[in-house]
Amino acid sequence: MSHNLEGKGRDLLSKLSRTIRSGAETLMQETKELTKVGKLKVEVLSLENERAKKFEEIGRLAHTLYKEGGTIEQLHEHFEAIDEIEAKIDAKNKEIEKAPAEEVQKAESVSTPQDEAVSRMYCTQCGALASEDDKFCSKCGNQLR
Numbered sequence: 001m002s003h004n005l006e007g008k009g010r011d012l013l014s015k016l017s018r019t020i021r022s023g024a025e026t027l028m029q030e031t032k033e034l035t036k037v038g039k040l041k042v043e044v045l046s047l048e049n050e051r052a053k054k055f056e057e058i059g060r061l062a063h064t065l066y067k068e069g070g071t072i073e074q075l076h077e078h079f080e081a082i083d084e085i086e087a088k089i090d091a092k093n094k095e096i097e098k099a100p101a102e103e104v105q106k107a108e109s110v111s112t113p114q115d116e117a118v119s120r121m122y123c124t125q126c127g128a129l130a131s132e133d134d135k136f137c138s139k140c141g142n143q144l145r
């Protein structure tokens, strides 16, 4: 991983996060009363949102490269940006794991803001976001129902 590419990825990431920041800030404000674990989960949520957008972007770029002829190297900075996001998600999930069990339970009993809470749940094993329709966690494979 070269520092140059890392820097580029970070630039892109900061641009990207600016575009979603307003939404994330609203979410943070509404969840002020949450526990530390709850806040971490909201942060993980917004990072996963960022990652999903990044994947979409890569999909579009890959298609453009396919059509116009390019090299996969052109996507590297995007892959690295995703690595960075995943490192942040891992770090926050580890913090959540370290938290006392009763705090985690408290956080799980607090629902996310109404309009966001449609079909949102978390894996009890790794804390990854899962949809209510999911039978298994997409991250660790834990059985959810």
Ligand SMILES: [Zn+2]
Residues within 6 Å of the ligand: 123, 124, 125, 126, 127, 128, 137, 138, 139, 140, 141, 142
């Ligand atoms: Zn899981």
